[in-house]
Amino acid sequence: MATSSSNKQPLLVDRVFHNALQANTLTSGSASSLDIVGTNESVILVDCTTNDGGVVEDLYTIARSTTAFTALFYLSSSVDYLRPSEAVYIGKVTSSTTAGNHVASTTLPKVLAPMPHAGGAAQVGALYVPKGKALWCTLQLAGPHGTPANTPIIGAQGGFY
Numbered sequence: 001m002a003t004s005s006s007n008k009q010p011l012l013v014d015r016v017f018h019n020a021l022q023a024n025t026l027t028s029g030s031a032s033s034l035d036i037v038g039t040n041e042s043v044i045l046v047d048c049t050t051n052d053g054g055v056v057e058d059l060y061t062i063a064r065s066t067t068a069f070t071a072l073f074y075l076s077s078s079v080d081y082l083r084p085s086e087a088v089y090i091g092k093v094t095s096s097t098t099a100g101n102h103v104a105s106t107t108l109p110k111v112l113a114p115m116p117h118a119g120g121a122a123q124v125g126a127l128y129v130p131k132g133k134a135l136w137c138t139l140q141l142a143g144p145h146g147t148p149a150n151t152p153i154i155g156a157q158g159g160f161y
Contacts (some may be wrong), residue, residue: 013159014054019045020155023069023139034089036074037047042082042138045156048129049079056127056135056158059105061095065150070094071139075133082136092140095152126158 021043036042048054061071071094074087093105108125129135137154 001080005054012161016159018157020153023151023154036082036087038084039081040138044134045137046129046135049132049134051132054129054158054160056156058157059093059132060155061093061103061152063096063099063101063152065099066097068094068097069152071154072138072140075134076136077132081136
C-alpha cells in the first residue's frame with residue numbers, strides 16, 4: 001500500500017457496526033422545527049465518545065405502519081442527555097407509508113477519498129462521527145408528547161476506527 005509524501009495512511013475501519021432501534025421508545029425531540037427542545041426523548045445511535053471516531057455509511061428507517069415519521073439526527077458531545085445547547089442538527093430521514101419499506105438517507109456528505117467504482121461516476125456518501133461525539137436520533141412529532149404505536153425502526157451502519 002502506498003502512502004503520501006507526508007506519510008498519511010488511508011482510513012481503516014477496525015470494527016463494523018450496525019445499530020438499530022425501535023423508535024417507540026422516543027417521544028419527541030422536536031415538535032415542528034429542526035431545533036431540539038428542552039424535554040426530549042432522544043437516544044444515541046452511534047457512540048464515538050470513548051473511541052477514535054467512526055464513519056456511518058447508511059442512515060435508514062424501516063416503516064412499521066402506514067404513517068410517515070421523520071427521524072432527526074444530531075451530533076453532540078453529551079452521552080447522558082441531548083441538550084439543546086449542544087445538539088447540532090445534521091439531517092433527517094422520513095419513513096415510508098408502506099409497512100416494511102426501507103428508506104435510506106440520500107443526503108450524507110460526499111466522500112472525497114478515491115473509491116473504486118464499477119461504471120459510472122457516482123460519488124459515495126458517508127457521515128464522519130468525530131472522536132468525542134455521539135450521533136443522536138429522535139422523532140419529529142407535533143402535538144402533545146407521547147409516542148404513537150408502530151413508529152419506525154431507525155438504524156445506522158458503518159464502522160469504528
